[in-house]
Amino acid sequence: MPLLPDLPDLGGLVFSAGGGAEGLAFADALLSLFILFLAAKVGEEVFRRINQPGVIGELLGGFIVGPFALGLADVTITAEVFAELGVVILLFTVGLEVRIDDLIAVGPMALAVGAIGFILPIIAGIGIGLAIGEDILPAALIGLALAATSIGITSRVLSEMGVLDRAFSRVILGAAIVDDILALLAIGVLSGFAEGSLGPETLVTLVAGLAFVGIGLALAPLGRRLPRKVFVWPKFADTPVVPVFIIMFAGALLAQFVGLAAIIGAFVVGLMVAETPVREEVEHGFRPLLGIFAPFFFAVTGAHIDMSALLDPQLLIIVLVLTVMGVLTKLVGGVAGSLRLGRWNAIVVGLGMSPRGEVGIVVAALGLSLGLIGGEIYAVLLAAVILTTLVAPVMLQWAIPKATRDERHHGGGPAARAA
Amino acid sequence: MPLLPDLPDLGGLVFSAGGGAEGLAFADALLSLFILFLAAKVGEEVFRRINQPGVIGELLGGFIVGPFALGLADVTITAEVFAELGVVILLFTVGLEVRIDDLIAVGPMALAVGAIGFILPIIAGIGIGLAIGEDILPAALIGLALAATSIGITSRVLSEMGVLDRAFSRVILGAAIVDDILALLAIGVLSGFAEGSLGPETLVTLVAGLAFVGIGLALAPLGRRLPRKVFVWPKFADTPVVPVFIIMFAGALLAQFVGLAAIIGAFVVGLMVAETPVREEVEHGFRPLLGIFAPFFFAVTGAHIDMSALLDPQLLIIVLVLTVMGVLTKLVGGVAGSLRLGRWNAIVVGLGMSPRGEVGIVVAALGLSLGLIGGEIYAVLLAAVILTTLVAPVMLQWAIPKATRDERHHGGGPAARAA
Numbered sequence: 001m002p003l004l005p006d007l008p009d010l011g012g013l014v015f016s017a018g019g020g021a022e023g024l025a026f027a028d029a030l031l032s033l034f035i036l037f038l039a040a041k042v043g044e045e046v047f048r049r050i051n052q053p054g055v056i057g058e059l060l061g062g063f064i065v066g067p068f069a070l071g072l073a074d075v076t077i078t079a080e081v082f083a084e085l086g087v088v089i090l091l092f093t094v095g096l097e098v099r100i101d102d103l104i105a106v107g108p109m110a111l112a113v114g115a116i117g118f119i120l121p122i123i124a125g126i127g128i129g130l131a132i133g134e135d136i137l138p139a140a141l142i143g144l145a146l147a148a149t150s151i152g153i154t155s156r157v158l159s160e161m162g163v164l165d166r167a168f169s170r171v172i173l174g175a176a177i178v179d180d181i182l183a184l185l186a187i188g189v190l191s192g193f194a195e196g197s198l199g200p201e202t203l204v205t206l207v208a209g210l211a212f213v214g215i216g217l218a219l220a221p222l223g224r225r226l227p228r229k230v231f232v233w234p235k236f237a238d239t240p241v242v243p244v245f246i247i248m249f250a251g252a253l254l255a256q257f258v259g260l261a262a263i264i265g266a267f268v269v270g271l272m273v274a275e276t277p278v279r280e281e282v283e284h285g286f287r288p289l290l291g292i293f294a295p296f297f298f299a300v301t302g303a304h305i306d307m308s309a310l311l312d313p314q315l316l317i318i319v320l321v322l323t324v325m326g327v328l329t330k331l332v333g334g335v336a337g338s339l340r341l342g343r344w345n346a347i348v349v350g351l352g353m354s355p356r357g358e359v360g361i362v363v364a365a366l367g368l369s370l371g372l373i374g375g376e377i378y379a380v381l382l383a384a385v386i387l388t389t390l391v392a393p394v395m396l397q398w399a400i401p402k403a404t405r406d407e408r409h410h411g412g413g414p415a416a417r418a419a
Numbered sequence: 420m421p422l423l424p425d426l427p428d429l430g431g432l433v434f435s436a437g438g439g440a441e442g443l444a445f446a447d448a449l450l451s452l453f454i455l456f457l458a459a460k461v462g463e464e465v466f467r468r469i470n471q472p473g474v475i476g477e478l479l480g481g482f483i484v485g486p487f488a489l490g491l492a493d494v495t496i497t498a499e500v501f502a503e504l505g506v507v508i509l510l511f512t513v514g515l516e517v518r519i520d521d522l523i524a525v526g527p528m529a530l531a532v533g534a535i536g537f538i539l540p541i542i543a544g545i546g547i548g549l550a551i552g553e554d555i556l557p558a559a560l561i562g563l564a565l566a567a568t569s570i571g572i573t574s575r576v577l578s579e580m581g582v583l584d585r586a587f588s589r590v591i592l593g594a595a596i597v598d599d600i601l602a603l604l605a606i607g608v609l610s611g612f613a614e615g616s617l618g619p620e621t622l623v624t625l626v627a628g629l630a631f632v633g634i635g636l637a638l639a640p641l642g643r644r645l646p647r648k649v650f651v652w653p654k655f656a657d658t659p660v661v662p663v664f665i666i667m668f669a670g671a672l673l674a675q676f677v678g679l680a681a682i683i684g685a686f687v688v689g690l691m692v693a694e695t696p697v698r699e700e701v702e703h704g705f706r707p708l709l710g711i712f713a714p715f716f717f718a719v720t721g722a723h724i725d726m727s728a729l730l731d732p733q734l735l736i737i738v739l740v741l742t743v744m745g746v747l748t749k750l751v752g753g754v755a756g757s758l759r760l761g762r763w764n765a766i767v768v769g770l771g772m773s774p775r776g777e778v779g780i781v782v783a784a785l786g787l788s789l790g791l792i793g794g795e796i797y798a799v800l801l802a803a804v805i806l807t808t809l810v811a812p813v814m815l816q817w818a819i820p821k822a823t824r825d826e827r828h829h830g831g832g833p834a835a836r837a838a
Contacts, residue, residue: 022496027675029500034668041655041665048654077441078497081448235467236460242710246460249453256446285707291661292708 095270
């Protein structure tokens with residue numbers, strides 16, 4: 001292994017695994033990781049000292065050292081992998097905090113929030129797309145890019161504010177699953193239309209996605225019967241951390257394999273482990289892993305921020321319209337779907353569904369590769385997606401205290417929590 | 420971020436950071452990580468169940484899924500980075516277990532073990548090189564590849580057997596530092612000779628390396644005066660884990676920058692943190708990190724095992740001669756340098772210095788790139804280096820119980836420990 005890449009005269013060094021370029025790429029990957037991590041933590045520190053959400057600081061820290069600003073850190077594939085594991089571990093630990101029965105109890109509400117919040121942005125996107133002179137398919141793609149929620153940022157805010165046990169948090173998490181399954185279906189259908197072939201694969205993918213989530217949720221309650229020794233039977237395991245890490249990683253890969261987001265798989269595994277007697281031990285052991293991996297997710301997300309579309313006044317207007325519509329439609333979806341929780345709780349649900357993040361970017365990139373949209377619309381979508389991601393934590397930090405006060409006002413925790 | 424690389428029709432998908440090839444590389448990197456980790460743990464489990472060192476199982480697990488056997492996992496740059504962080508965290512946690520005063524107490528002994536164990540392999544290598552008809556410089560390179568110890572494997576065995584607090588462990592660790600500084604010097608000198616220019620850079624590098632270790636060891640005792648709040652003053656830090664991770668990472672990069680191995684930097688930082696009041700908290704918090712990262716080091720090392728040189732009977736003989744001489748010279752160095760500890764303790768020191776690992780491979784690769792040696796000798800060196808790495812844990816597992824019994828026999832722990 002290239003342990004000494006900075007030695008003098010190592011120019012043409014051939015490692016067993018590759019060429020000199022690999023040695024340099026290795027050194028770059030390692031240094032970039034360090035810079036991204038440090039930037040995330042410094043950013044978080046600054047924002048928390050001024051009483052703003054730490055996650056925004058992490059995003060901006062990544063942006064500042066990333067390729068679209070100072071260029072101190074490269075977003076290497078290695079950094080992407082750390083980021084992915086970061087959000088996978090984040091959603092796994094969120095799953096650990098959620099009781100499966102509580103999640104199923106909010107099922108109908110989550111279904112309503114997810115579905116309404118998915119359809120409204122598509123309608124709004126189609127409207128805006130047609131208004132700026134696009135055809136129906138490109139317009140639908142614009143809508144779809146605004147439809148898919150990314151739960152990473154919201155999870156972090158909910159966890160930071162200690163409200164993961166609230167009903168609104170569970171509705172958001174349940175709705176995110178609904179949202180991801182709808183995205184899976186919609187992306188398949190749109191790709192099929194664009195290529196003129198709506199094959200049975202779309203149906204297969206949908207069934208596989210539903211089966212994954214369904215089987216996971218159905219199996220979870222069985223965890224209650226598992227004794228601790230099931231998790232520590234391997235000789236290499238003094239604690240359940242390593243075995244559970246393997247299961248979480250496998251769940252994430254499996255979800256990705258059937259077409260869902262890896263984080264949905266990790267979340268479902270988290271739900272399952274939450275039912276077992278090792279929950280607290282795993283939660284404790286995963287805290288350092290979360291502390292080391294999760295900042296990469298936020299820093300790398302920040303390093304992807306390319307705001308070049310904002311420099312053109314005409315595009316800027318479209319970006320702002322899309323952003324406002326993006327937040328508003330999710331807000332309406334959240335409020336309409338979960339009004340029973342009380343006004344402020346429902347608002348938090350809507351705001352929590354607002355960040356689009358990486359799923360929106362993937363949809364926009366898909367549109368670009370299918371030839372549905374050009375570079376300008378791509379840049380516009382990217383900027384709008386990023387803005388929804390930056391705006392949400394600030395609004396959540398403002399709305400959550402009102403929601404928790406509201407809840408206490410209406411007769412308090414346990415009852416509202418069971419809703 | 421490419422969260423959905425397995426979606427249908429994502430062929431030409433353009434992510435914000437790169438092309439479709441990047442999406443595939445990302446998916447491959449993630450899957451390869453999982454396979455390497457799983458293989459390491461399954462290998463460890465099998466070996467521990469048959470009462471063999473777990474680390475050999477991890478190495479063989481990596482070998483089996485790696486490119487030279489089944490080819491299920493690629494050794495991507497990402498995997499190399501995980502491996503590097505794994506061995507960095509391993510040596511950091513080893514440093515946490517060592518008291519700076521104890522290390523300095525064994526200083527003269529470590530110096531003797533390190534120096535004798537460095538010079539003897541070079542002499543042996545020159546002898547063997549000349550005997551097989553090489554010139555003096557290539558022969559010196561063969562010796563140098565056999566001279567540099569890699570401490571990762573030994574650390575793991577010492578830690579697994581719970582003997583890090585023994586005098587022989589401290590002598591091994593101290594000697595490894597001496598060894599690494601000598602390697603730094605020797606590689607510089609040899610490169611200078613080969614290129615016909617022995618510039619002042621070699622001297623600068625040596626001074627920088629010595630300064631790094633010297634300053635680190637000199638500053639370490641100051642840690643005793645640091646209160647816990649120094650480590651948790653950032654708002655993002657509930658525990659010292661994340662701040663200490665940053666310091667450890669910085670120390671590793673700095674060591675690499677001055678030309679030392681990254682692991683030496685991490686070890687020195689570990690020594691420093693060991694003197695502070697947060698030692699136990701850090702040790703506890705780093706255990707999950709060690710559990711997740713370290714297996715990648717062993718699996719990736721195993722995945723690099725290329726034994727093709729063993730298929731040619733003539734080369735096989737050279738490999739075996741080099742391996743035997745490699746182990747014997749380190750054994751003599753260890754015994755000669757630390758005989759005062761008692762016979763079996765001194766033997767453990769010698770065996771502990773035997774694994775060459777990645778430093779030997781880097782030297783061999785350097786020789787290849789400088790044109791000093793050809794592909795055949797490179798393959799031979801690689802095989803010999805790997806064999807020393809595989810043989811050492813088995814012999815350590817056999818010798819350590821005798822050494823600890825010996826120690827108890829001679830009047831017991833504390834006294835012998837202080838030696």
